[in-house]
Amino acid sequence: MAIAREAEPVGSLTEVKEFGLDREDLLGIYRHLLTTRGIEERGHILYKQGKIPGSFYTGRGNEAAAVGVATAMGPDDVGTPLHRDMGVHIVRGVEPWRIFAQYMGRADGPTKGKDGNVHMADDRLGLIAMVSHLPAMLPVAVGCALAFRIREEKRVAVGWFGEGASARGDTHEAMNMAAVRRLPVVFVCDNNQWAYSTPTHLEYACEHVADRAKAYGFEGVVVDGTDVLAVHREAKRAIEKAREGGGPTLVECLTLRMEGHAVHDDAFYVPKEMFEEWAKRDPLESYRSWLRENADFTDEEEDEIRAEVKKLLNDAIKRADESPLPEVSTLLDGVFATPEDLDTPHHK
Amino acid sequence: MAIAREAEPVGSLTEVKEFGLDREDLLGIYRHLLTTRGIEERGHILYKQGKIPGSFYTGRGNEAAAVGVATAMGPDDVGTPLHRDMGVHIVRGVEPWRIFAQYMGRADGPTKGKDGNVHMADDRLGLIAMVSHLPAMLPVAVGCALAFRIREEKRVAVGWFGEGASARGDTHEAMNMAAVRRLPVVFVCDNNQWAYSTPTHLEYACEHVADRAKAYGFEGVVVDGTDVLAVHREAKRAIEKAREGGGPTLVECLTLRMEGHAVHDDAFYVPKEMFEEWAKRDPLESYRSWLRENADFTDEEEDEIRAEVKKLLNDAIKRADESPLPEVSTLLDGVFATPEDLDTPHHK
Amino acid sequence: MAEKTYLQAISDGLRQEMRRDKRVYVIGEDVGVYGGAFKVTHGFQEEFGPWRVIDAPLSETAIVGSCTGAAIMGMRPVAEMQFADFVSCAWDHLVTVAAKQRYRAGTAVPIVVRCPSGGGFSGGPFHSQNPESSFAHIPGLKVVCPATPEDAKGLLVTAIEDPNPVLYFEHKHLYRRIKADVPEDRYATPFGEARIHREGDDVTVVTWGAMVYTAAEAADKVESEGISTEIVDLRTIVPWDRKAVLASVEKTSKVIVLHEDTHTGGFGAEIAATIAEEAFEHLDAPVKRITAPDSPVPFSPPLEKAFIPQVEDVVAGLQEVAGY
Amino acid sequence: MAEKTYLQAISDGLRQEMRRDKRVYVIGEDVGVYGGAFKVTHGFQEEFGPWRVIDAPLSETAIVGSCTGAAIMGMRPVAEMQFADFVSCAWDHLVTVAAKQRYRAGTAVPIVVRCPSGGGFSGGPFHSQNPESSFAHIPGLKVVCPATPEDAKGLLVTAIEDPNPVLYFEHKHLYRRIKADVPEDRYATPFGEARIHREGDDVTVVTWGAMVYTAAEAADKVESEGISTEIVDLRTIVPWDRKAVLASVEKTSKVIVLHEDTHTGGFGAEIAATIAEEAFEHLDAPVKRITAPDSPVPFSPPLEKAFIPQVEDVVAGLQEVAGY
Ligand SMILES: Cc1ncc(C[n+]2csc(CCOP(=O)(O)OP(=O)(O)O)c2C)c(N)n1
Ligand SMILES: Cc1ncc(C[n+]2csc(CCOP(=O)(O)OP(=O)(O)O)c2C)c(N)n1
Ligand SMILES: [Mg+2]
Numbered sequence A, B: 001m002a003i004a005r006e007a008e009p010v011g012s013l014t015e016v017k018e019f020g021l022d023r024e025d026l027l028g029i030y031r032h033l034l035t036t037r038g039i040e041e042r043g044h045i046l047y048k049q050g051k052i053p054g055s056f057y058t059g060r061g062n063e064a065a066a067v068g069v070a071t072a073m074g075p076d077d078v079g080t081p082l083h084r085d086m087g088v089h090i091v092r093g094v095e096p097w098r099i100f101a102q103y104m105g106r107a108d109g110p111t112k113g114k115d116g117n118v119h120m121a122d123d124r125l126g127l128i129a130m131v132s133h134l135p136a137m138l139p140v141a142v143g144c145a146l147a148f149r150i151r152e153e154k155r156v157a158v159g160w161f162g163e164g165a166s167a168r169g170d171t172h173e174a175m176n177m178a179a180v181r182r183l184p185v186v187f188v189c190d191n192n193q194w195a196y197s198t199p200t201h202l203e204y205a206c207e208h209v210a211d212r213a214k215a216y217g218f219e220g221v222v223v224d225g226t227d228v229l230a231v232h233r234e235a236k237r238a239i240e241k242a243r244e245g246g247g248p249t250l251v252e253c254l255t256l257r258m259e260g261h262a263v264h265d266d267a268f269y270v271p272k273e274m275f276e277e278w279a280k281r282d283p284l285e286s287y288r289s290w291l292r293e294n295a296d297f298t299d300e301e302e303d304e305i306r307a308e309v310k311k312l313l314n315d316a317i318k319r320a321d322e323s324p325l326p327e328v329s330t331l332l333d334g335v336f337a338t339p340e341d342l343d344t345p346h347h348k
Numbered sequence C, D: 001m002a003e004k005t006y007l008q009a010i011s012d013g014l015r016q017e018m019r020r021d022k023r024v025y026v027i028g029e030d031v032g033v034y035g036g037a038f039k040v041t042h043g044f045q046e047e048f049g050p051w052r053v054i055d056a057p058l059s060e061t062a063i064v065g066s067c068t069g070a071a072i073m074g075m076r077p078v079a080e081m082q083f084a085d086f087v088s089c090a091w092d093h094l095v096t097v098a099a100k101q102r103y104r105a106g107t108a109v110p111i112v113v114r115c116p117s118g119g120g121f122s123g124g125p126f127h128s129q130n131p132e133s134s135f136a137h138i139p140g141l142k143v144v145c146p147a148t149p150e151d152a153k154g155l156l157v158t159a160i161e162d163p164n165p166v167l168y169f170e171h172k173h174l175y176r177r178i179k180a181d182v183p184e185d186r187y188a189t190p191f192g193e194a195r196i197h198r199e200g201d202d203v204t205v206v207t208w209g210a211m212v213y214t215a216a217e218a219a220d221k222v223e224s225e226g227i228s229t230e231i232v233d234l235r236t237i238v239p240w241d242r243k244a245v246l247a248s249v250e251k252t253s254k255v256i257v258l259h260e261d262t263h264t265g266g267f268g269a270e271i272a273a274t275i276a277e278e279a280f281e282h283l284d285a286p287v288k289r290i291t292a293p294d295s296p297v298p299f300s301p302p303l304e305k306a307f308i309p310q311v312e313d314v315v316a317g318l319q320e321v322a323g324y
């Protein structure tokens, strides 16, 4: 039996306008979705071409969840997105070429070749780079919220985690501390139904991850993670509630991980029907249909956005490929921070 | 709003008989309660006399919770009691003189002077010695239950934790794994309303710790921890449910820690009225009244038990005091186990 | 005897133990249906069922902590960390409960934690670490680092038999790269007995894990220059074979300690300090340590290559020490 | 200048920083209303309010992990572990996130984790440990172990100023036992600069924390035998002052490394290995380590006394080394 609220799908343009999105925003969301998927598709190709060392992960199927939440954040809000949340980096404005440079281990990636994959973030854009250990960034997100609370700033922190990572102690400590102190933090669960090869019933035995929220003393809501507008609406509600002192919310975005855990994994353990069913609910396709049915989205507009994104990505790959590999002399740079590292807007 | 079930107090002798306690058992419980309190009271005196090194903790106010649960365990069940659960050791049959020897750091204490306080257990009695780090023994209890499940034995593990320790990740990982695998484990929360100086509302923001259970997918129940029979009944239900394959239960025993966190702490931060209110609900006194009102408990019987316990404790202190301090030559004994250490009933 | 990869040797050794002893079970993330991230337990769940090959939730503390409970109840658990790096999430349990329970309370904790460790394939800061030194400092834990397929199997058997918590570091870079003959029968390779990987007279290299091969390649290279290198593969770090190391040092009088983990406070420091203390009179040159530098493991290939000790680094070290 | 206990110096230093810099706040179990288990933050909540002196839930990962987030948002958090032993519960966060964030992502993490450490009062296995060596092995963390009241204050100030995660180990056995003059004004004692606690010519003792006093007592005792002891108090372990140590060794040619933590893989190994490597030509005797043996910290007084290095042990060591 579910404890959490189960969110309704989004209806008409009128409803969407009510929660503050105008047509420009709606087209922007489409652009973000396309860019997000495009980056990961291109990355996948680059990987196959041998241009990306190590492994390679994507968030296929999770684009709407990531973009929906990120577009609900305010400019001064901060977040700790994970490995399925490329869309968050895109919405916050990371330049795609730097992401490709990151993938390829180049000097101009946000981590300068020190880390790989989507283990990166630009903290000037309000994002904090993830670590592999899941969900170690949740206590960090809570700490951001604590800073906002101490300074009485109307800012919100967003912390992401997967349904698999919900099993770890860090999830619990973070949510509990946030609850006790009613901190302005929103927990977003990317529930893509698999943790590597592990299905949800081996990760948790309640109906929804969001059912946990109530047992911490805050609200939980489950939303269709393929419905970018529904995600946006629920994230917005949660973020604004947090901003106004209403404490944390857990927003669970239900999707399916549409590929293997990483490139090497063919996901043989996922039932075919599951993929088939969820393929019908492709977040980009669903949103495109919605735009056409509700917002007079025209062929011209679509072509224009597609062309724009295509060019963006082509240029990005080219520019990234021109970025050099890091100099060996940089190997020990930054093991320790220097006082100048504190000379950033957020550190003050 | 509570999610967990709130248990009723125990009524008449008839009800008690229904859940399997005969009059002999009832007197046994009284004896256990007296012994438990007696050991800790005597320990306190020994401490003041300078005979106990280090610090000193008691479970005053928690005797009924500990004894109530322990008497509901079967002989082959196992448990990981904590620092307020002396009653569990008593019920399982640890000889009091060995406990005093432990307190005093003597060679005959269960840890042979290697550890102090109630950081001890006799594993031949189905108990596993606690560590300080709270609640690090919960995953261990879950592991015992896992062993029982793998071997398809009808045995149950009981894991204790405090309401303060409920905030730690170990609590979460243990409960979640137990839930997912429906393991035969019962989680007992000694909720004495304070974690050192920290009140419950700074440890959790739901109504009851037991509210968590449902969000893991099992049952939670809150019981008056000063009512030994109610505790026993709820523990028994939970244990037998687990034994029959019904999975875990969280039993929360609500009490008040009637002293400071440890001897050095005068508990100035606990409102006086709180102590006064709960003093009226002293678990020994309540149970004595119940026995008189419901089970024809006579003065003679009471005197006899008291005298017996007194003698037991006097003899125990004497014997413990005759136990030598450990030889320095034993300093490095047992850092590593030897194959003979596996020659125990439980290790096979 | 059949030729097997290092990975196959681990897998076969584990399967053999599970067939032999019903108390042995495996628990970890994705070890069942998937057969483990590196496929060490491929096919195990079919053979042993879901209660002896347990797909655990993503919770390292519950995985390792539950092993302790089950071990005390008489089982012989083998936990798999998906990568050695994630054992940091079970650190508290291992150092607080598992390591100390025997000393404090007399209760043995016979568990094995398998940790796929090491770098060399752009795994980045969290899929490349070698955390053996951290555990080697904690009294009560044993630490194993096999270098060869034969040892990988034999040390795993000993680890499962051992009545203590054992951290078993299997080096990912050896998994499929290293092949050698492995006896089919069961055998237990003792802890604390080093293996002379190569005999030599001029310089001793004390090492373990993947670095054994790096040392061997370097030794080949300097041989033509007339430097004869003895390579001591420790095989286990706790306990470690001081006797073998000191005997080799007595012979060569010059020694390099080589490891893939970072420098400061790495286990190489313990070895170097011990040699300096106990073989003081025998040393003709200072004990040299060749290790990774003090930084996280970088992702990008040129950086990672500069980070992990390379054959050239060992060659230079051998030349330097031999010429001292 | 007023005479202060070591504990008072920490408390006053922290209060001074909080008055000076609104970004500094304190978080931990029972640090508010209770003033901390050892009363270091006694009276702080009255002065700074409940949002700068935060009574946290019993969750070390959330305590330290949240410090990292708040630090990145511009705060200067000081977390208190109730005992250093419990920092094991925040190990993963410290080594995985805090230590590596600057290197990987360019994000500095200026946090301080105060850890009341050390034994000597029958605290048993979980209230007596000295976990500094474990952290010293992790690149990206700084590790501080003051021995004197003056340093306790000055190093705390530097720790709070430092742009990195700093583990600040305050030795419980010094809290009320050690008193000395402490300047009232604010001052920052630099990291990585050892203090010569006592000058001498024959043997160098490299140590830190409570062992400085054990060394000093031993030095007094052997003075009459004509052994002149130089005591180098490292003050900080990461970074550690190799220069000062090597200079002292160059002078005395004989050295003991002394620490309260256990032997194998303790930070003494790093120091001994470094000396053996870099002062090889200057040494007239092997570098001797005097440490706790490899076991958990026992509870019972005779065992604990045998475990922690005592004045007699150091006296014997000094005699042995001096007579080499
Ligand atoms: C603490 C920890 N243990 C193990 C892993 C290895 N690992 C990487 S991703 C993954 C599955 C994560 O599942 P989920 O949280 O649902 O996120 P998803 O990948 O499905 O988005 C695992 C086990 C890890 N990253 N962290
Ligand atoms: C992980 C950890 N952190 C801190 C402590 C120090 N400590 C000992 S008891 C205690 C309070 C425990 O509260 P609770 O769990 O409610 O148990 P109670 O003592 O009230 O029975 C604390 C903080 C500890 N034992 N373990
Ligand atoms: Mg998932």
Ligand SMILES: [Mg+2]
Residues within 6 Å of the ligand: B162, B163, B164, B190, B191, B192, B193, B194, B195, B196
């Ligand atoms: Mg409590």
